[in-house]
Amino acid sequence: MxxxxxxxxxxxxxxxxxxxxxxxxxxxxxxxxxxxxxxxxxxxxxxxxxxxxxxxxxxxxxxxxxxxxxxxxxxxxxxxxxxxxxxxxxxxxxxxxxxxxxxxxxxxxxxxxxxxxxxxxxxxxxxxxxxxxxxxxxxxxxxxxxxxxxxxxxxxxxxxxxxxxxxxxxxxxxxxxxxxxxxxxxxxxxxxxxxxxxxxxxxxxxxxxxxxxxxxxxxxxxxxxxxxxxxxxxxxxxxGSPFTSLARVIVATVRKWKVELEPEPVPRYLHGNVEMALQKPTLSFSMFNRAALITEGDTNPDGSIAKPWKICTVQEVEDFKAVCRILPLWASQIFLGMSIGCQLNLSVLQALTMDRSIGPHFSIPAGSIGVPSILSFIILLILLDHILFPIWHWLTHHTPTPLIRIGFGQLINVVSMMTSALVERRRAAVINRHPADNHPGWIVPMSALWLVLPIALAGAGEALYFPGQVTLFYEEFPNALKNTSTGMVAILIALGVYLSTAFLSVIRHVTTWLPDDLNSSRLEKVYWVIAILATINLGFYLVCAKFYKYQNTNGTEKVSVDEMAAS
Missing domain, CATH: 1.20.1250.20 (MFS general substrate transporter like domains)
Structure with a gap:
């Protein structure tokens, strides 16, 4: 998306x-x-x-x-x-x-x-x-x-x-x-x-x-x-890439770190190619205002920029600040990718140990175990757009904001991890009932279809928070960064997947829960840890969302994230 x-x-x-x-x-x-x-x-x-x-x-x-x-x-x-x-x-x-x-x-x-x-x-x-x-x-x-x-x-x-x-x-x-x-x-x-x-x-x-x-x-x-x-x-x-201007703000700020922000007379800031003596940046994240402060040698006699990596326009500084304001919300989404990365790969390993047959002549490939996530994503997305959101609007006279969509998606993600833990508890119980048969490579007499529910729940959560993330970043990033704002979601996914690798490494080093023989593992505990961390992350997200103020409403009717808690 x-x-x-x-x-x-x-x-x-x-x-x-x-x-x-x-x-x-x-x-x-x-x-x-x-x-x-x-x-x-x-x-x-x-x-x-x-x-x-x-x-x-x-x-x-x-x-x-x-x-x-x-x-x-x-x-x-x-x-x-x-x-x-x-x-x-x-x-x-x-x-x-x-x-x-x-x-x-x-x-x-x-x-x-x-x-x-x-x-x-x-x-x-x-x-x-x-x-x-x-x-x-x-x-x-x-x-x-x-x-x-x-x-x-x-x-x-x-x-x-x-x-x-x-x-x-x-x-x-x-x-x-x-x-x-x-x-x-x-x-x-x-x-x-x-x-x-x-x-x-x-x-x-x-x-x-x-x-x-x-x-x-x-x-x-x-x-x-x-x-x-x-x-x-x-x-x-x-x-050209809009990220160059963001980098220029950082470099210009560092290069002017010792410059006073309020010298006498009134400081001069650069606005486009024209010097505007009374134009000032906002006071939030004021340390970056140095990047737009005109000092000797920054501009040419005609007012154009002489040193692009030492001076930025007020608008470029404000665009950079807008990105900084949304970073806490962005960071609160990283854990979603981590939990999904762990769940999907561990589910494939679980499927390898379970009965994947459907009828006498067909067996589900373990690598296809993630397909229910894709299907539930598509189905719920259609239901949301054509049924659920219209009903929401009819009942509340509001359209769910991106923050509310992301919050509900994170909640479903928590439920998905809990469901994975419960399914693994059942798989472990089946193994314990057959101790004599338990050896490396043994196929547990339990259908792999039990894995469909938690994976489908994960896809349903994605149908809420993934479009919500895209919409939030597109609406709230400054105009100069609209073209690539939604690419932040790609970075979220990548960071989440990398963190899932680090998480599993830590679990392997500090516990005995993940041996190579999955039938001797304590995988249920791994899922519960992920569920607890996902719950904590949801709380962090709700705090960030509560204090976030929409910067670019574009006339769209917004409601507070408090409505999500009330719902």
Missing amino acids: ATTLESENSRPDEDKAQMPHRKQGGWITFPFISGSIVGVGLATTGATANFLVYLVQQYNVRNIDAAQIANIINGCLNLAPFVGAIVADSFFGCYYVLVFSSAIQLLSLVIFTLTAVVQSLRPAACNIPGTDSCQAASKGQLTVLYGAVALLTIATGGNRFNLASMGASQFDKVQDQAVFFNWYFIFNYTAAIAGSTAIVYIQDSISWVLGFCISLGGSAVGLVFLLLGTKYYHKPEPQ
Whole structure:
């Protein structure tokens, strides 16, 4: 969601209004961009959705180590698109970054396929994968595998945000852009579901080689579709990154740290390219006002900036302050990514130990255990927009604010973690009833469908807080930063995933709750710790939300976060 909404606003409306007559762009580009979205999405999901299982079963990586590695990779995959969007906006433009990243993705899938085809690129097979008794992969084998992962990360950085941005730039009318983004959602999530179900099933039940070949084919199709539409695309020029101005405020403040803020006569501040003797920044975060204070040598005789990294405009300083004001709320969202990262990877490991059969001839792939989260996200999002929010408005005469949506989403996240703990308690009870059968690799006689409820709850929570985050950042960031404000959500996800890796490492070092044999673990306690921390984080969020004042209401009716507590 963050990806598409950020891209939707990647070109100001006034810029679109200046180019009503274009020979390129429009709906003729839609089939080519859509084909690329599906191909790229299928390739990425097909290569990563089952990667934890690939590490355990084919590379003999121990279970918890594999979960931590998968977390690190997921963090990189979520952080890289933010960097890729900045590179496209600042230097090369979306089209050329997309062509490069699509080619890199194709190369990465070739290497992934080779790791499955060439036996010497993997360690010897093991009867009980994920335990110490298995032969570890060599440095050379891991170098090839992680090289493919690194290439895929670079490719994802270049195409995830920029495909949506490229599609939006083909249209001048806001209505056309809205229709495009609806289809972007459909194609993106359809590809994700197909990769997480069909390809994962093929990898688990038929052949890893065939599964990676399908992903490779998806990557090739995506690149071909992208290139076929080249002559029809409108290719906007790079616009420069707004984060440069934020960095300039920090640098200018540091360089003028010893400058007095209130010398006599009245200090002069820079407003645009014109010196305004009476124009002053606000008093909040006043230490940064130094960045806009004009000192000797900062400006040219005509009033223009002479030293960009020593002087900023008042507006740039105020934009920086607006970001500072929202940072506590932003920080209160990081734990969500951590809890979801832990839950998803641990659920995959749980599924590997449970009965995944549905009927006599079908078994659910462990790597597909996250699909209920995607489905519940889509279903609840539709219900919220078309049923629940209209009912809320009818009863309260208010539209739920982004802060309220995020708060309820965090509450559901807490419930999801508690549910995971209760499901694990039941799994542990089943294991205790069969002590004689409990050995590494033993399949617990309990259906993996028990894992669906907590994972679906996690997706439902995401349907509330994810769009709420995007809306909050877009509404509250200053106008100069609208284009990339929603990219902050990508950083949230990445930081959360990295923290989940660190959290599991701490648990392993200070407790005995997470041995490699999950059937001997105390996983229930891990989930309860996450649930407690999530509850504390919810309290921190409520405090931040209570004291936050909306900066840019845009005439929209707002209600206090206190209403959430009352509800």
